[in-house]
Amino acid sequence: MQLAQRHPVSASAPDGTAVVPVYTSPRYLHATGPLGFEQLPLVDLLDRIPPGHSLCLNGSAPVSMVLPTDGLAEALREEQADGPPSTDG
Template sequence: AVIGQWRSDHAGEIVEWEDNPDYRPSPEAMGWPEPADEVDRAVQLATTGYGPAEDVTAALAGAEVAVPVTADGDPVSASAPDGTAVVPVYTSPRYLRGLGQLASVTLPLKELLARIPAGHSLCLNSSAPVSMVLTTEGLAEVLAETAEETTAPTL
């Protein structure tokens, strides 16, 4: 869809701009860089309405993530802008670099979920052009479904 159109009067003079209410800017139109990985691609597409949110959890289910840790090795707890308790996670070195020289560990999402403090969500790629907060319950459900699919007998 186009962003809008200029309207002209009966004499052909341009008189006003008319926005297209159905226009959805793509990630490229938003000026975002190429996605760093499949999770980042799914986040960009879901955020702009060009892909389903389920693709984010599906891509994340099979990913290894980096998580900043405390001196004791526990995941760092932070707060999202709305006050939600989160653990920041990163799927790409591009976004992890934003942490500077802070300690982090990389592990499969399934292992990380077992270490997340109660009541916390995950803040995905907080230094990316677009980030997403995901509940651990929703991710645990996707991981369980994925595990069932891979262990289901084939006929």
């Protein structure tokens, strides 16, 4: 039996932008309170973002950021396909 895909929490940024909260550190995640969460690669999360939503990075941190997702999944996939940058001089 296959489990249904879970949808991320939707919220509003201070300016009213529809966002999905994303945390890069357990410190900022736990500062928001007792939330359920799932840890996954960004490229997998982007497939679940509702249309018209951006990402709100570390909303509980002293500095947070709203990041539009338009084209981000494609850019990440291209980067992964190209491999890591060369360190040859």
